[in-house]
Amino acid sequence: MTPTVTHATPAAIWAALSHVPDPEIPVVSITDMGMVRDVSVDGGRVTVTFTPTFSGCPALHVIRDSIEQAVRDLGVADVEVRSTLTPPWTTDWIGDDARERLREYGIAPPAPAEHGLIQLDAEPTRCPRCGSLNVRMTASFGPTLCKRMYVCESCREPFEGFKSV
Structure with missing residues (x-):
């Protein structure tokens, strides 16, 4: 006990x-x-x-x-x-160290959020493996609603990327 x-x-x-x-x-x-x-x-x-x-x-x-x-x-x-949903969670609350661990894990960290809203247009996303910006979004929704799916045209690796909210 x-x-x-x-x-x-x-x-x-x-x-x-x-x-x-x-x-x-x-x-x-x-x-x-x-x-x-x-x-x-x-x-x-x-x-x-x-x-x-x-x-x-x-x-x-x-x-x-x-x-x-x-x-x-x-x-x-x-x-x-x-x-609580107020204030709504934003990706700006993710710590810098956590952003680096996300990248090392193979998930592109989010860009800074604009006005706390989900961005309909995908922000420039860097490949978490090779760092290239030559990436192509393959799906607007990944395994969770907060991520998109990408493939890097440079290293050819698929990866998830956080949406900025």
Whole structure:
């Protein structure tokens, strides 16, 4: 049985959440992606608020359960996980280090978002493998709504690229 910790610190909770991987991209955490918006501690109760990358994200329950488990693993018994869509998540919240890990993983990181809206025209995308801008979009939607599919005309490798939102 896990002992109940009544005074978990926000710093300890943020540290624990930094180890919760994005369920679709395991090389980055939910904090790297900027999904965790707030951590509050009120006595023995911890509330974590997060913003999903897309409102209809099929991994919402996985993210919520993973957040709750990470906090419970600290010994906290009273955990509330809230999701909010305001303000909407933007790719600008992805940390610089996470952008580099996305590139190393084979996903082109997003360009800066413009006004927080999904861009209908694909921004110039650099191949995460060879760095070429000589790429061709092959599908507007990838395995998730937040990505497009590309092929590099220089190295001939297919890759995913994040949409800027």
